[in-house]
Amino acid sequence: MADKASSSQGGGAAPVADSPAAIRNVVLVGPSGAGKTTLVEALLVASGVLSRPGTVVDGTTVCDCDDAEIRQQRSVGLALAPLPHNGVKVNLIDTPGYADFVGELRAGLRAADCALFVLAANESIDEPTKALWQECDRVGMPRAVVITKLDHARANYENALSAAQDAFGDKVLPLYLPAGTGLVGLLSQTQYEYDRGKRSTRAPDPQYADQLEELRGTLIEGIIEESEDESLMERYLGGEEIGQDVLVEDLEAAVARGSFFPVIPVCSGTGVGTMELLEVATSGFPSPPEHPLPEVFTPHGVPRNKLDCDPNGPLLAEVVKTTSDPYVGRVSLVRVFSGTIRPDTTVHVSGHFTSFFGAANSHADHDEDERIGTLSFPLGRQQRPATTVVAGDLCAIGRLTHAETGDTLSDKADPLLLKPWTMPEPLLPIAVQAHAKTDEDKLSVGLQRLAAEDPTLRIEQNPETHQIVLWCMGEAHSDVVLDALANRYGVTVDTVELRVPLRETFGGKAKGHGRHVKQSGGHGQYAVCDIEVEPLPQGSEFEFVDKVVGGSVPRQFIPSVEKGIRAQMEKGVGAGYPMVNIRVTLLDGKSHSVDSSDMAFQMAGGLALREAATATKVNLLEPVDLVSVLTPDELVGSVMSDLSGRRGRLLGTERVGEDRTLVKAEVPQVEITRYAIDLRSLSHGAASFTRAFSRYEAMPDSAVQRMKASVS
Ligand SMILES: Nc1nc2c(ncn2[C@@H]2O[C@H](COP(=O)(O)OP(=O)(O)OP(=O)(O)O)[C@@H](O)[C@H]2O)c(=O)[nH]1
Ligand SMILES: [Mg+2]
Numbered sequence: 001m002a003d004k005a006s007s008s009q010g011g012g013a014a015p016v017a018d019s020p021a022a023i024r025n026v027v028l029v030g031p032s033g034a035g036k037t038t039l040v041e042a043l044l045v046a047s048g049v050l051s052r053p054g055t056v057v058d059g060t061t062v063c064d065c066d067d068a069e070i071r072q073q074r075s076v077g078l079a080l081a082p083l084p085h086n087g088v089k090v091n092l093i094d095t096p097g098y099a100d101f102v103g104e105l106r107a108g109l110r111a112a113d114c115a116l117f118v119l120a121a122n123e124s125i126d127e128p129t130k131a132l133w134q135e136c137d138r139v140g141m142p143r144a145v146v147i148t149k150l151d152h153a154r155a156n157y158e159n160a161l162s163a164a165q166d167a168f169g170d171k172v173l174p175l176y177l178p179a180g181t182g183l184v185g186l187l188s189q190t191q192y193e194y195d196r197g198k199r200s201t202r203a204p205d206p207q208y209a210d211q212l213e214e215l216r217g218t219l220i221e222g223i224i225e226e227s228e229d230e231s232l233m234e235r236y237l238g239g240e241e242i243g244q245d246v247l248v249e250d251l252e253a254a255v256a257r258g259s260f261f262p263v264i265p266v267c268s269g270t271g272v273g274t275m276e277l278l279e280v281a282t283s284g285f286p287s288p289p290e291h292p293l294p295e296v297f298t299p300h301g302v303p304r305n306k307l308d309c310d311p312n313g314p315l316l317a318e319v320v321k322t323t324s325d326p327y328v329g330r331v332s333l334v335r336v337f338s339g340t341i342r343p344d345t346t347v348h349v350s351g352h353f354t355s356f357f358g359a360a361n362s363h364a365d366h367d368e369d370e371r372i373g374t375l376s377f378p379l380g381r382q383q384r385p386a387t388t389v390v391a392g393d394l395c396a397i398g399r400l401t402h403a404e405t406g407d408t409l410s411d412k413a414d415p416l417l418l419k420p421w422t423m424p425e426p427l428l429p430i431a432v433q434a435h436a437k438t439d440e441d442k443l444s445v446g447l448q449r450l451a452a453e454d455p456t457l458r459i460e461q462n463p464e465t466h467q468i469v470l471w472c473m474g475e476a477h478s479d480v481v482l483d484a485l486a487n488r489y490g491v492t493v494d495t496v497e498l499r500v501p502l503r504e505t506f507g508g509k510a511k512g513h514g515r516h517v518k519q520s521g522g523h524g525q526y527a528v529c530d531i532e533v534e535p536l537p538q539g540s541e542f543e544f545v546d547k548v549v550g551g552s553v554p555r556q557f558i559p560s561v562e563k564g565i566r567a568q569m570e571k572g573v574g575a576g577y578p579m580v581n582i583r584v585t586l587l588d589g590k591s592h593s594v595d596s597s598d599m600a601f602q603m604a605g606g607l608a609l610r611e612a613a614t615a616t617k618v619n620l621l622e623p624v625d626l627v628s629v630l631t632p633d634e635l636v637g638s639v640m641s642d643l644s645g646r647r648g649r650l651l652g653t654e655r656v657g658e659d660r661t662l663v664k665a666e667v668p669q670v671e672i673t674r675y676a677i678d679l680r681s682l683s684h685g686a687a688s689f690t691r692a693f694s695r696y697e698a699m700p701d702s703a704v705q706r707m708k709a710s711v712s
Pocket of ligand 2: 075095097
């Protein structure tokens with residue numbers, strides 16, 4: 001952990017940027033295992049921050065510093081690693097590639113102005129990788145493609161490059177050619193040799209001349225096609241030699257627009273390509289002032305004029321990650337969009353998830369002034385003190401007790417609110433309970449803290465089933481949550497069978513007799529009632545009809561009978577689920593002038609309903625959701641037959657884009673409790689879905705039997 005990591009960490013002072021133009025916020029995006037975290041190590045070594053790289057396997061990297069990451073040997077959260085290069089501070093933001101952690105990726109995309117899309121030279125491009133590319137597209141993120149693991153036994157750089165071009169388009173074009181133990185720059189026409197991490201340059205070896213010529217031509221044409229100077233293509237085709245300065249300028253403009261994706265081959269093990277990557281990041285990528293700021297509102301939701309990335313402007317910052325540690329307390333990782341943050345000042349914290357995403361997100365709105373404690377520039381887990389943090393930079397703030405991920409920090413005299421980035425919806429429900437009853441309070445504190453850190457975790461206290469349900473992104477995400485509860489908050493948690501809130505109703509008309517008579521000694525109790533119960537259509541809830549004649553049930557006790565019946569309905573009469581959709585008619589009864597009471601008639605009402613239930617069939621109603629599955633066209637058949645197998649009723653399909661279909665169906669909730677996992681495996685991560693409660697429907701006998709069998 002921290003002490004292990006320190007063996008490779010330089011531990012020097014953090015690089016400091018005094019102006020936004022001297023900062024690059026670069027997020028690493030790519031499939032799990034592509035080599036992002038390892039690449040960060042190599043870049044930290046190349047820039048002198050580390051003397052030697054840590055490894056993911058040993059748990060000694062800067063970015064995989066969380067206990068769960070060390071145990072799982074993969075990233076589960078975003079991590080920051082700043083480095084200096086050529087007078088520029090590069091904030092590398094490592095993100096996890098696994099789909100469950102897409103929330104962390106989105107936070108990383110929000111914090112960054114440009115991305116390195118990391119692919120491994122020994123892997124093909126699968127659906128989850130395409131989904132990551134789309135995540136970048138969705139926010140218009142400028143990016144370069146890094147093809148890493150050049151040294152892998154099964155590496156095939158050419159295949160990896162053409163797979164990337166097939167998947168992401170012909171504007172994915174290499175800037176370098178791998179050559180022996182180095183690279184050849186296609187624009188600079190220089191060979192870069194690496195020897196034990198040290199780079200030297202020379203004229204390209206003749207054996208690369210043909211390849212260089214061909215790839216250079218394609219690159220130059222690609223850049224010129226993107227140029228805003230329309231005369232350039234004509235001049236180029238006319239045989240004019242276009243100057244490297246012009247090409248580099250056009251290339252940078254096209255990268256910043258997100259319409260051109262230079263490819264850089266890299267080997268983290270030998271360091272090949274790391275210097276080239278740092279050069280592209282510092283001289284070719286947009287700086288914070290070139291990246292549009294998110295929309296700004298007042299805390300009352302009134303739109304405000306857009307701000308600039310100006311250190312002298314009003315303070316505007318956003319919490320992109322929150323960690324809480326029983327010893328250090330809460331640490332908020334913050335991206336500063338405007339203004340300057342200084343320690344020991346008071347800021348306004350605005351959290352308005354409900355206004356933007358509705359009440360179901362389990363994050364209460366809040367607005368408060370809080371004092372900034374420590375200010376630091378983290379390197380993974382290591383916190384290095386900071387004195388001022390200017391617009392465009394990233395830093396960590398200690399002990400903001402109320403700030404949650406996605407909250408806005410602003411000047412207390414001029415409170416502002418940023419619309420948070422789009423959070424993915426957790427769709428895997430996991431029911432849990434504290435292993436020991438005495439741990440229930442600890443569990444609720446732990447869950448509250450985890451929800452503040454992680455907007456993709458939704459906590460539901462189901463009032464009907466009395467279960468605590470953790471809505472997670474997938475099994476890997478739920479493992480991380482349970483791991484944190486056990487290791488950070490000391491609560492052992494058992495996962496239990498998820499109970500879906502069913503309802504009961506009457507299958508037919510039935511009569512019931514309720515007799516609550518106790519007359520032995522003291523004050524007696526006397527109440528008798530006769531009722532008739534009949535089923536009503538869906539959504540009718542409850543009707544009570546009084547047909548008592550001649551005062552057999554005295555007036556004042558008629559509401560008591562109704563109250564008793566309602567109380568029994570809440571508890572149910574069969575399997576213990578609330579009862580709905582019935583009409584109860586009170587027909588007759590008996591009373592006693594002394595012993596009858598409100599309570600006695602309530603009891604009699606409940607008894608009458610229970611007796612009526614024995615005279616007919618009690619049916620179960622189950623919640624049915626509207627499920628919308630977005631799938632590639634070729635999987636529509638499999639998705640549909642899988643939904644039918646879940647007792648789904650297909651409602652129709654809709655074309656989306658060129659090769660996707662939206663399949664809509666109504667599916668009982670009991671059949672889709674693990675659909676988040678099943679759909680991912682059925683589609684290899686290519687399909688996604690949403691669900692929304694639609695209504696209650698009669699549960700068929702076969703499903704009731706199956707449910708009973710699985711519970712017993
Ligand atoms: N041969 C070789 N192996 C590498 C290289 N880079 C990374 N690896 C190995 O690939 C595995 C995955 O690397 P990571 O850096 O954890 O990959 P990641 O992209 O951060 O993965 P996630 O955190 O799950 O998204 C590790 O075992 C690394 O040692 C490389 O350049 N060459
Ligand atoms: Mg990683």
